[in-house]
Amino acid sequence: MWKIIGxxxxxxxxxxxxxxxxxxxxxxxxVFFTVERIPVYVTIFISxxxxxxIMLPFALGxxxxxxxxSIEHLEQExxxxxxxxxxxxxxxxxxxxxxKNDTVPDIDAAxxxxxx
Numbered sequence: 001m002w003k004i005i006g007x008x009x010x011x012x013x014x015x016x017x018x019x020x021x022x023x024x025x026x027x028x029x030x031v032f033f034t035v036e037r038i039p040v041y042v043t044i045f046i047s048x049x050x051x052x053x054i055m056l057p058f059a060l061g062x063x064x065x066x067x068x069x070s071i072e073h074l075e076q077e078x079x080x081x082x083x084x085x086x087x088x089x090x091x092x093x094x095x096x097x098x099x100k101n102d103t104v105p106d107i108d109a110a111x112x113x114x115x116x
Contacts, residue, residue, distance in 0.1 A: 017041060 024040040 018041050021041045025037045026040060028035045028038055
């Protein structure tokens, strides 16, 4: 349902754009020749189409090159990482030294302050 509404809205905007710009024309100069009195909307649509055609192989090629890793490879990577981390933790155990001032003094044990 929403696709139909979106399509109708897009076509409506397209028709409005074309109708407002039907009288706007320009000359397009290439290196060796010039095309005269081309409507602006035609120029915009041709530019868009050329851009899509140029980017299409790059977009499709990127997805083909990216292959999912096998489950065995991922399991091996996880196990290797876990083994390295486990070896570091067990190899470098440090004993905690308790300091004298680790305990919080009791409020009542503080010496009384002099009042002025």
